[in-house]
Amino acid sequence: MSQTPSERYAALVARGEIAFDAAQEALAERLSRLAIELENRRLAHKTSHLGWLFARRHHATPVRGLYIYGEVGRGKTMLVDMFFEAVSVRRKRRAHFADFMADVHERVHRTRQRIAAGALKGDDPIPPVAAEIADETRLLCLDEFHVDDITDAMILGRLFTRLFDRGLVLVTTSNTAPDDLYAGGLNRALFLPFVALLKERTAVVCLDARTDYRLGRLAGGEVYFTPADAAARAAMDRAWAAVTDARPGSPMELEVKGRKVAVPLAVRGAARFSFADLCRQPLGSSDYLKIARTFRTVFIDGVPMMGPADRNAARRFVLLIDALYDQRVKLVMSADAEPDALNTSGDAAVEFRRTASRLYEMRSQDYLAAPHGAQGPESVAPAEVSVL
Structure with missing residues (x-):
């Protein structure tokens, strides 16, 4: 040995x-x-x-x-x-x-x-x-x-x-x-x-350890990087290495109601996706809930500013953030703008305010310190919403 x-x-x-x-x-x-x-x-x-x-x-x-x-x-x-x-x-x-x-x-x-x-x-x-x-x-x-x-x-x-x-x-x-x-x-x-x-x-x-030894890896640095350029990508890579102990990870699939949801990279309770992986595919709330329950940390690369042509992708993004927030998933992401400027599609931008507020909260120390898991009865089984 x-x-x-x-x-x-x-x-x-x-x-x-x-x-x-x-x-x-x-x-x-x-x-x-x-x-x-x-x-x-x-x-x-x-x-x-x-x-x-x-x-x-x-x-x-x-x-x-x-x-x-x-x-x-x-x-x-x-x-x-x-x-x-x-x-x-x-x-x-x-x-x-x-x-x-x-x-x-x-x-x-x-x-x-x-x-x-x-x-x-x-x-x-x-x-x-x-x-x-x-x-x-x-x-x-x-x-x-x-x-x-x-x-x-x-x-x-x-x-x-x-x-x-x-x-x-x-x-x-x-x-x-x-x-x-x-x-x-x-x-x-x-x-x-x-x-x-x-x-x-x-x-x-x-294991009743006194502190979250991983929390410092996120709480001690940034978890939201803008703009989504090469520097943000490098910062995302460093955060990923810190959270995963530099393990390489591998692709996997989650089964949701007989369908397969692809996870491009997963290791040690963390998963990494691009915005397109999550929001430009025909996914719904049950898919996002499965992701949120399976992984305690989710990385999303390259969230764009969303205009009228991105209505479906923006709607999926709202559902995704709702699921991650309700399950207290730690979110690390790069984006083209700060949360309140991500959706520029008129009336939809008003509806996006709750999502922007949640994105700001998900960067806070209190949120990062919260345990992974559902926070109330309303988050256990949300109504199925699919945006095709």
């Missing part, structure tokens, strides 16, 4: 790269103990001539993972990244929860096609999908665990029952305690057995 999370955390503190926090240190120690336990299990299984006996013992005493929750930016992802890099498990996977579920849905769809074609026996795609994932993955680390989709809610219990039976160890981060997952969701009673299973197979840890 390379440095344990505890050793790595102590080194970062010693170099002054992060400030010491007792809650973070305690979690680093907890993750180090789990890494050592997984390493010992691996070595025992590898060196024993009685592999069948160790396999039986392993099945009887499964390794308990971790469910880590707490407010945004307290260091959950940073510490799990240290753990993932340190642990010597060959079949390990690190993914954002939304990416993982998109992969599960794709596997379910593919398996249903095989069943329909007669290439696979049975009528339930979940057992073969679970077996496939378990064959590939011994340790699964998920970031931003959240459940707001009834399809996901109904799949998770059946899927993870089989994954845990196959020995999978789960380490996940979330902004929500397990008992609050899918709160108010349709048929939530059917979801509760999964919550019980999650609490049985993972130790639940609240």
